[in-house]
Amino acid sequence: MKNIFKSVLLILFLTISCNEDDSLGNVLNTNNYPYKQQVGYSASDILSNKNFTDIYIEVMYVDGFRPSAETLTNLKNFIGSRTYKTNIVVEERLINISKKSTYTIDDVRNIEDTNRGKFSIENQLVISALFLNGKSSNDTETTTILGTSYRNTSFVIFEETIQAASNDILGPSKIILESTVILHEFCHLLGLVNLGTSMVVNHEDAAHNAHCTTETCLMYYLIENGKNAPHWVKNEQIPQLDTYCINDLKANGGK
Numbered sequence: 701m702k703n704i705f706k707s708v709l710l711i712l713f714l715t716i717s718c719n720e721d722d723s724l725g726n727v728l729n730t731n732n733y734p735y736k737q738q739v740g741y742s743a744s745d746i747l748s749n750k751n752f753t754d755i756y757i758e759v760m761y762v763d764g765f766r767p768s769a770e771t772l773t774n775l776k777n778f779i780g781s782r783t784y785k786t787n788i789v790v791e792e793r794l795i796n797i798s799k800k801s802t803y804t805i806d807d808v809r810n811i812e813d814t815n816r817g818k819f820s821i822e823n824q825l826v827i828s829a830l831f832l833n834g835k836s837s838n839d840t841e842t843t844t845i846l847g848t849s850y851r852n853t854s855f856v857i858f859e860e861t862i863q864a865a866s867n868d869i870l871g872p873s874k875i876i877l878e879s880t881v882i883l884h885e886f887c888h889l890l891g892l893v894n895l896g897t898s899m900v901v902n903h904e905d906a907a908h909n910a911h912c913t914t915e916t917c918l919m920y921y922l923i924e925n926g927k928n929a930p931h932w933v934k935n936e937q938i939p940q941l942d943t944y945c946i947n948d949l950k951a952n953g954g955k
């Protein structure tokens with residue numbers, strides 16, 4: 701039954717794609733690049749220019765939760781400094797969704813599937829970045845989730861949680877917190893840590909998979925936790941990747 705459903709979906713998808721192709725008059729690559737794979741699957745495709753020379757970040761936000769222009773510039777600069785992409789485009793789009801106060805990752809996947817308008821094709825790799833109201837269903841007493849990478853080219857930012865964490869007088873500014881979280885999630889798509897990009901030297905936090913052991917590194921696990929935000933007030937700077945993480949990226953086709 702499941703397979704029949706899948707086939708119907710696939711046929712439907714191909715039909716829609718062909719129609720789009722006719723209207724645009726472009727040559728269609730029906731072997732569309734997969735976008736429902738696990739996080740890290742596209743690490744080397746994002747890092748190197750072997751399969752894709754260009755990258756397009758499709759930012760989709762819910763009204764009232766648009767990311768700062770500075771944050772998107774920080775992301776663009778980061779991509780320029782760590783990957784070999786020659787053309788980096790970031791575009792924003794307001795989306796209308798039936799808002800919830802709490803989102804599961806299944807909800808997030810559905811929102812992406814309903815609203816995503818761009819897919820990787822030819823020399824351009826597309827990343828989907830969702831900025832939502834509300835909070836993650838994985839929030840607990842001690843953890844508030846600021847962002848999550850959930851597919852090979854997709855991540856979500858819980859913007860309302862970021863706004864709340866940065867409103868704290870002891871906390872970092874919104875731009876610093878938002879930039880830090882978006883770069884952290886993007887680095888998961890780059891395969892850090894040990895998530896599709898192999899480690900040159902072991903530095904994966906044994907207690908927190910896919911994170912770095914270095915406490916000052918961008919890939920330290922607490923970066924994603926809003927409850928930790930006040931600890932960043934000391935320097936008001938975006939944490940950088942440490943040498944372990946950078947060496948992993950270099951070994952997998954990045955800079």
Ligand SMILES: [Zn+2]
Pocket residue numbers: 884888910911921924
């Ligand atoms: Zn993380």
Ligand SMILES: [Zn+2]
Pocket residue numbers: 912913914917918919920941942943944945
């Ligand atoms: Zn690191």
